[in-house]
Amino acid sequence: MDNLVSLMSNINQSNDRHSEHSLTAPVSIHDMTVAYQRKPVLWDVDLDIPEGKLVTIVGPNGAGKSTLIKAAMDLVPKASGIVKFYGKTYKSQRHLVSYVPQRETVDWDFPIDALGVVTMGRYSNIGWCLPVRKKDKHIAMEALERVGMSDYAHRQISQLSGGQQQRVFLARALAQDASICFMDEPFASVDAATERAIVEVLTELKQAGKTVVVVHHDLQTVPEYFDYVIMLNMRVVAHGNVDEVFTEENLKKTYGGRLTLLSEAAERFARQGKSH
Template sequence: MNSPLKVRDLAVAYQKKPVLKNISFSVPEGNLVGIIGPNGAGKSTLIKSILELIPSLTGEVEIFGSSYKASRKKVGYVPQRESVDWDFPTDALDVVTMGRYGHLGWVSRPRKKDRQIAMDCLEKVGMADFAGRQISQLSGGQQQRVFLARALAQDADLYFMDEPFVGVDAATEKAIISLLNELKQQGKTVLVVHHDLNTVKEYFDWIMLLNVELIGVGPTEELFTKEYLQKTYGGKLTLLDSAAAAPAGR
């Protein structure tokens, strides 16, 4: 299996409390991978530790056969919307243009070509008309689209997205999944922290079931079952039976 991401024996703790334990997995190239689990399972922590945004106690991360530092230009990241300072005085086009900095280095200024790429990415997410709008004046769904456009501008091969569907309207959710499928068709690999179990079968080829420890990782059709969901959610599993039993929407 060609794998852009391999993780071995990853462990993370906050104030000596284990948040992730013994995490080892690899994911296949060119797939949409949903990271699924209850609140507090360590889903966002997993992404942040892979991207070295937080320290890990143990573990190795291999991205395209190298360290994250060596492969940084190949990686795109969409953080949780609430973790972003939306009052920062900048407009949508500038935010998306920031996605080009990995191709420029920190000294060079964006070229006309980079601004055009940023505009093209805004167009793809339906936000070209808002290029000059301050990000603080955008709705939640519009802000999310801008951050997706920034990730697109990075022209990465491996993407991490932390709950991109949270707090967006139906039109934005449809636009996001359309974009994810386009990335997949281009051979990109996308890992998405996701909470809506009703759309898991429809959206993802693979899933990763996580609750501090890794419950399972593999094709959605094999792992999205009542048995695996019970192992993942335990006593919190209440109204999930219908989600596991529902047919895929593809």
């Protein structure tokens, strides 16, 4: 019993120490381990995500990139660890966080139009049992406009292209007007126009002082699109500003033997870095 008490107080102390350390960070992850059934997918993740930056999470398939953001938002259970948003729990800061899931996670045959999906971003603001207000429709429409989709507001979602669907998802997150935005592979199999529209919105969000965390797989565009990189392969290999951390050495550590194709790209970045 005494042991348990001292253990508890130890944990509390470490919590306190941690929250002192990162009260201002939009997201601070401390000692987080996540396991699906028997197989751990993330080990001892420990990092602070800086405010007002475009942050990307890169790593090979199965590295736990999506799991990291899902666990941060309590969508999957954590085996251990604490995640704080501006020093408080996710539960109390939920209104500050928006989320763009992978496009494949929903049934696009669902009977709803683009505006309807975006309006869902307003639901938690509206609250239980109350109907959607005019104001919410207006905000949703504005969000659609920002991603260049206002012409498609009343189009059934199955009639949109993959890139347009992705933009609708992005608009739903914009409609929440959150200060932290998590995006899971927003650039996966989208057309060039969508990629450009998304990048534009990301830049706008950054200028408005928001923090954006993007799970990403295209290493080539990392230096162009992002300020801060988290390199992940079941544990955090490196994290920091792109120009300091996104090096060939760290890429090799992250991708291991699988980097044959990618090492070429890394070399190019290294050269670019020197020429700057």
